[in-house]
Amino acid sequence: MDIEIRITRDLDSFLRLVDQWNGMVAEKFDGHPFFSHFWFVNYYQSFFPGQSLYILTAHNGGKMVGALPMIICRRRLAGLPLKEVRLLAGEHSHVNQILVKSGDGKIVDLFFDSLLQEGVDLICLADIPAEFPLPFGVCDFCRSHRLLLERKSVKASPFIRVEGSFEEYRKRLSKKFRELLNNRLNRIKRVGSFEIRSFTRPTDYELLLKDMQSISADSWQSQNNTGLYSTDDSSTFYRNLIQHSLENGYGEVSILYITDKPAAFEYHIFHGSTEYCLKVEFAQRFAKLSPGAVLDQKLVKRAFSTDIKVYDLLGFQSEYKARWTKDVRWQHRYYLFNRSLPAWAVYVIEHRLRNRLGKSKLLRRIRRLLKRNND
Secondary structure, eight states: OOOEEEEEOOHHHHHTTTHHHHHHHHHHHHOGGGGGHHHHHHHHHOTTTTSEEEEEEETTTTEEEEEEEEEEEEEEEETEEEEEEEESSSTTTTTTTOOTTOOOOOHHHHHHHHHTTTTOSSEEEEEEESSSHHHHHHHHHHHTTTTTTEEEEEEEEEEOOOOOOOHHHTSSOHHHHHHHHHHHHHHHHHOOOOEEEEOSOOOOOOOHHHHHHHHHHHSHHHHOOOOSSHHHHHHHHHHHHHHHHTTTTTTTEEEEETTTTTEEEEEEEETTTTTEEEEEEEGGGGGGOHHHHHHHHHHHHHTTTSSOOOOOOSSSSHHHHHHHOOOOOEEEEEEEEEEEHHHHHHHHIIIHHHHHTOOOOHHHHHHHHHHHHHH
8 A cells, every 4th residue: 555645734725625535534434524624624714713734634546545634833831832733623523533444554654754744742632532443553653753642531422322212211311300301391381382493404594593593692601601602713613514514414403492482402413323412502591491401302302213323412421411321432632742852841741740749839830940941
């Protein structure tokens, strides 16, 4: 296998890769929307405009066979300036991965070789699913290139196994939670009429956008600056994503209306036999009725009557999500430190001394001293 690694550094050149990129994703990853060319372009334009792109693609006989979308940034760790390369991803990314199939370890090595030739101090691969066979190849690569490797388990992402009937699944929930769900549903029924409308057509976009904005403006997520429209960058990202997913048949927005007033919404993406729950918000003025829990129950129940096998709640396991499921997928974060002096110093301070000294005064003094010497 004669592999050629190509590097793309500007947006215009990246945009021209659309057909090759989507062809590779269709062939190797069944066209997963989280790996599509649109996903990464939208993420870059929404959250990292102006940052230095560093898109690695692998080609065999001119055909794209793998990719690693990254950005290069300058940052300080332990008071020291570092040149870091990280995945083109963030808190709104849910399935991060080096885009090569299992067994293509040679391509991963060539990607890392290219990153080292760029002179970076730190390579950060964030939130990689535990099932991706990365550790073995990374460990071997780090040993052969005398790199320092640190891995952290950073996220337990919850999901529901859609097996059997909804009634069987519901019996496995705690009695207290089942009673709570019944209580919330009965309470909404006593208030008046309610209905759930699911939108999947591109022509629905303008209508649902207005109702989603109305809900988000009054949600607790908006107050915490984590709502769909809390910031300009997240608003841009989700507007584009919702429109694209409706136009291409892989997205759905479900809105719960109470007496014809929008009370809660969920935005889902579908791929194969998996339903991904990307975003949930409810209006605080309906908080006593728990519209989010009512909408959740209806959509989870619906999944059991379809071909869905996994109902993925995404994000972190919370007390509320743990009531729905105990199943989680672990995600790991990998830090590869180059042989440069700043990189090794950061590794020792942040990943060795911290483990031994914690938040001690000595560690804080070391950080302040390094920062002062580098200012």
